[in-house]
Structure formats: C-alpha cells, structure tokens
Amino acid sequence: MIRPTLTVISSYFAFVMCASASSSLPNCGSDTITQYHECSGAFSYPSGEIYVGEWRSRKANGVGTFTYPNGDEYVGEFKDNAFNGLGTFTFSVGGEYVGEWTDNQRYGQGIFTFANGDKYIGEFKNNNFDGLGTLTYSNGDKYVGAFKNGQFNGEGTYTYSNGFEYVGEFKDGQFSGEGTLVAPQNNN
Structure with a gap:
C-alpha cells in the first residue's frame, strides 16, 4: 500500500529536481519594483539563510533550495515562502526526509532516514x-503497523532481530491489549 505512493514520490521528485535546474522563469533583476515577481533568483536573509529558486509575488513559490547557516538544506517545492509539495530535507548532522510537506510540516507520505541508520517509511502528520508505516532499526528490529503522534498506536507487528515477534495492539509505544508473542522456529 505504501510502496506505490513512494514510487510516485520518487519519480515526481526526480522530475522536480530536473525542473529546478532549468526554470523557465527569467532571472530576477535589480529593479526593486519588479524584483522577485515571476522570476528565478537568489535571496540571502539577514539571519544567514539563503533561498535560490522561483519567485512569484515576492514570495518563494515554485521549486527551489533553502539553506540554513548550520548546513541543513531543503530542496523541493515552495508555496508562499513555505515548504509545500514534494521535497527533501537533509540534516547537516546526518539524516534525511524525502516526501510530502504542508506549510513547513512533514505531512503525507515520506521516508525519514536517521543519522544512525534507522529508517521510517510511511505516513506523517x-x-x-x-498513520500506517514501517520503522526499521539499524540493530535489525522492525515495527510494521499503526502510528499516532510518533509512537506505535493500534495494530502492529514488532519483530526483534533475534527472531521473536509480537503481533497485536500497541498504545503510546508499548504493548497494550490483545497480542501474541511468537518465538523463533528452531531449525535443528
């Protein structure tokens, strides 16, 4: 269920990145009356952030890149100066989110890869x-199921790297309600 959506995201994201390299908008000029209206250009904010991309009505609208002073970077779609649509946020300390955004929030389908190698694929709000997702830990443990507010909530399956598996209900990140713990099969 999640995989087809993420394939669409990946394909569309590749299209967006190609489009950003060759905007059809003219370069933003130095005329302060028309500057940053229906053009493509760069702007450096006093706080050190830099936006390079498409402008409409003096706002970041279209495809662009927003770079923070610490090296964090967002590349993707903007609407009214906010991350909106598909984009990638890369953290300077490691880790990356690729997926859908609404008003600077991860919202919709996406993939979050942590600096330590843990990876979440699924829904964000x-x-x-x-929503539904898969969280794979770098130690080999894996959870597949429902999430709410960043925690396991609802039906899910937690598989330990040693082969044990819990199938059942979760609440606030803990086993809760009905569930079954299954031991690994011994192949001797």
Whole structure:
C-alpha cells in the first residue's frame, strides 16, 4: 500500500529536481519594483539563510533550495515562502526526509532516514509518524503497523532481530491489549 505512493514520490521528485535546474522563469533583476515577481533568483536573509529558486509575488513559490547557516538544506517545492509539495530535507548532522510537506510540516507520505541508520517509511502528520508505516532499526528490529503522534498506536507487528515477534495492539509505544508473542522456529 505504501510502496506505490513512494514510487510516485520518487519519480515526481526526480522530475522536480530536473525542473529546478532549468526554470523557465527569467532571472530576477535589480529593479526593486519588479524584483522577485515571476522570476528565478537568489535571496540571502539577514539571519544567514539563503533561498535560490522561483519567485512569484515576492514570495518563494515554485521549486527551489533553502539553506540554513548550520548546513541543513531543503530542496523541493515552495508555496508562499513555505515548504509545500514534494521535497527533501537533509540534516547537516546526518539524516534525511524525502516526501510530502504542508506549510513547513512533514505531512503525507515520506521516508525519514536517521543519522544512525534507522529508517521510517510511511505516513506523517504534523512532523510526526502518524498513520500506517514501517520503522526499521539499524540493530535489525522492525515495527510494521499503526502510528499516532510518533509512537506505535493500534495494530502492529514488532519483530526483534533475534527472531521473536509480537503481533497485536500497541498504545503510546508499548504493548497494550490483545497480542501474541511468537518465538523463533528452531531449525535443528
């Protein structure tokens, strides 16, 4: 269920990145009356952030890149100076989110890869894991199921790297309600 959506995201994201390299908008000029209206150009903010991309009505609208002073970077779609649509946010300390955004929030389908190698693929709401998803830990453990506010909530399956598996209900990240713990099969 999640995989086809993420394939569409990946394909569309590749298209967006190609489009950003060759905007059809003219370069933003130095005329302060028309500057940053229906053009493509760069703007450096006093706080050190830099936006390079498409402008409409003096706002970042279209495809662009927003770079923070610490090296964090967002590349993707903008609407009214906010991350809106598809984009990638890369953290300077490691880690990356690729997916859908609404008003600067991770919202919709996406992939979040942590600096330590953990990876979440699934639904987001208000920057949290929320909906159906898969969280794979770098130690080999894996959870597949429902999330709410960034925690396991609802039906799910937690598989440990040693082969044990819990199938059942979760609440606030903990086993809760009905569930079954299954031991690994011994192949001797």
